[in-house]
Amino acid sequence: MLSRRVIPCLDVAAGRVVKGTRFVDLLDAGDPVELAARYAAEGADEIVYLDISAAPEGRGTLLELVERTARTVFIPLTVGGGVRAVHEMREVLRAGADKVSLNSAAVADPTLVSRCAARFGRQAVVVAIDAAREPQDGGPPRWIAYVRGGRERTDLDVLAWAERAVELGAGELLVTSIDRDGTGLGFDTELLRAITERVSVPVIASGGAAGPADFVAAIRDGGADAVLAASIFHRRIHSIAEVKAVMAGAGLSVRPTPGGVAA
Numbered sequence: 001m002l003s004r005r006v007i008p009c010l011d012v013a014a015g016r017v018v019k020g021t022r023f024v025d026l027l028d029a030g031d032p033v034e035l036a037a038r039y040a041a042e043g044a045d046e047i048v049y050l051d052i053s054a055a056p057e058g059r060g061t062l063l064e065l066v067e068r069t070a071r072t073v074f075i076p077l078t079v080g081g082g083v084r085a086v087h088e089m090r091e092v093l094r095a096g097a098d099k100v101s102l103n104s105a106a107v108a109d110p111t112l113v114s115r116c117a118a119r120f121g122r123q124a125v126v127v128a129i130d131a132a133r134e135p136q137d138g139g140p141p142r143w144i145a146y147v148r149g150g151r152e153r154t155d156l157d158v159l160a161w162a163e164r165a166v167e168l169g170a171g172e173l174l175v176t177s178i179d180r181d182g183t184g185l186g187f188d189t190e191l192l193r194a195i196t197e198r199v200s201v202p203v204i205a206s207g208g209a210a211g212p213a214d215f216v217a218a219i220r221d222g223g224a225d226a227v228l229a230a231s232i233f234h235r236r237i238h239s240i241a242e243v244k245a246v247m248a249g250a251g252l253s254v255r256p257t258p259g260g261v262a263a
Contacts, residue, residue, distance in 0.1 A: 002225070002253065003045075003253045003254055003255045004219055004225065004226060004227070004247060004252050004253060004254055005045035005046055005204075005225070005226035005227070005255075006043075006044060006045055006215065006226070006227060006229075006240055006243055006244055006247075006254065007044065007045060007046045007047070007048055007204065007226055007227065007228040007229075008035070008036075008039040008044050008047060008048070008228070008229065008230065008233045008240070009048045009049075009050065009206065009228045009229065009230040010032050010035055010036060010047065010048065010049045010050070010230070011050050011052045011230060012032050012049060012050065012051050012052065012062070012065065012081075013051075013052055015032070015062065015065060016030070016031065016032070017030050017031070017032050017035055017234065018052070030234065032049065032065060032069060033065070033068050033069050033072050035234070036049070036069050036072060036073045036077075037072045037073060039233065039240065040072075040073045040074065040075050041258065042239060042240045042241065042257065042258070043240045043241060043244065043255070043256070043257025043258055044075060044240055045075065045076075045226070045255055046075055046076040046077070046078060046226075047069070047073055047075060047076070047077050047078070048078045048080070048101070048174070048204075048228055049065075049066065049069060049077060049078065049079050049080070049097075050079075050080045050081050050101065050128075051065075051079075051080070051081030051082055052081060052149045063091060063092065063095045066079050066092060066095040066096055066097055067095045067096055069096070070095060070096020070097065071096065076098040076099065077096065077097050077098050077099075078097065078098065078099040078100070078101055078126055078174075079092050079095075079097040079099075079100055079101065080100065080101025080102070080103060080126070080128055080174075081101075081103075083100055083101075083102060083105060084105040084108075084112070085105075085112070086112070086115050086116055086119050089102075089116050089119075089120065089124075090119070090120070093120065093124065098124070099123070099124050099125070099126050099171075099172070100116070100120075100124060100125065100126065101126040101127070101128045101174055102116070102125065102126070102127055102128065102170075103127070103128040103129070103130065103147060104147035104148050106127055106165065107145065107147050107154055107156060107161075108147075110164065110165075110168055111168070113125060113127060113165060113168040113169050113170055114168045114169045116169070117168070117169025117170070117171070118169070121171075122169045122170065122171035123171045124171065125169055125170050125171050125172075126170065126171065126172045126173070126174055126204075127162075127165040127166075127170040127172075127173055127174070128173075128174040128175075128176065129145055129158055129161060129162060129165070129173060129174070129175050129176070130145065130146045130147070130150050130176050130178055131143040131144070131145060131146070131158040131175060131176065131177055131178060131188075131191055132144055132146055132153075132177075132178040132179055133177075133179055133188070133191070141190060141191075141194075142157065143157070143158035143159070143191055143194075144156065144157065144158060145157075145158050145161050146178060150178050150181075158191070158195070159194055159195060159198060162175070162195045162198060162199055163198050163199060166199045166200065166201050170201060171201055171202075172201055172202045172203070172204065173195065173199065173201060173202070173203045173204065174204045174206060174228070175191065175192060175195055175203055175204065175205060175206060176206040176207040177191055177206070177207035177208055178207065179207075180207040180208025181206075181207040181208065182207075182208075182230075182231055183208055184208065184209070184210035184231070184232075185208050185210070186208050186209070186210060186214045186217060187205045187206075187207065187208045187209065187214055187217060187218040187222060187224075187227070188207065188208065188222075189217055189218060189221040189222035190222075191222075192205050192218060192221075192222025192223060192224050193221065193222050193223050196222065196223030196224065197223065202225035202226060203223070203224050203225055203226075204224065204225070204226040204227070204228050205218035205219075205222055205224035205226070205227045205228065206227075206228040206229075209227070209229035209231075209232055210232065211232065211237075211238055212238060212242055212243045212245075212246030212247065213246065214227075215227040215229075215243050215246070215247055216246060216247055216250045216252065219247075219252060220250070220252075240257060241257040244256075244257055
């Protein structure tokens, strides 16, 4: 049985980990290298590092920070933010990342996804989708994609963009509900299910985790392959071991934590 991944997310701005609610009201959460090392030691399956100010500021990823993190952490590292060209993805991979997440630049130029996949393999290409639900007068729900750290609305329907991204070469999708981000209201399992029913690649659920039961719901109800969270880990509300223990108790396969759960 495929193990379900538990992934702490480090949103970085000005060299520090930050966390807010619905992408705003950001508060300092610590040093990114120290947090990454802590999570790796606690049994995280991967680390996702997002330079959330790179795209809005029109600059590249902070490579020095990626290098320091990669030297410290020996689990898979996904890095996103500020990658706008194939050569920039190469630089991030050379700095120590295993995968690179594309969002704003991929929306602006979808061929970036296919060009990066052709050069580095689709297993290294993650397309991040920041989704917000929009009211509908009857009919099924609709989600619209946002870019530039959730600041800018696009005209892209999230479900159509998810399918297109996979067709272009994305090996994985990181789906964040802007409506749920930092709220503790649980993952948007309806959004997740709508996407996972349409694509054949792994989907990482993001946005809204309050406790271990939400991780189980994202997988069982949303069809996610992996679950990502920030606040509950940064604030030590729940540990990775706690989350994995509940997941294992619900019959989900998880990788062991040091001295802890295995299933």
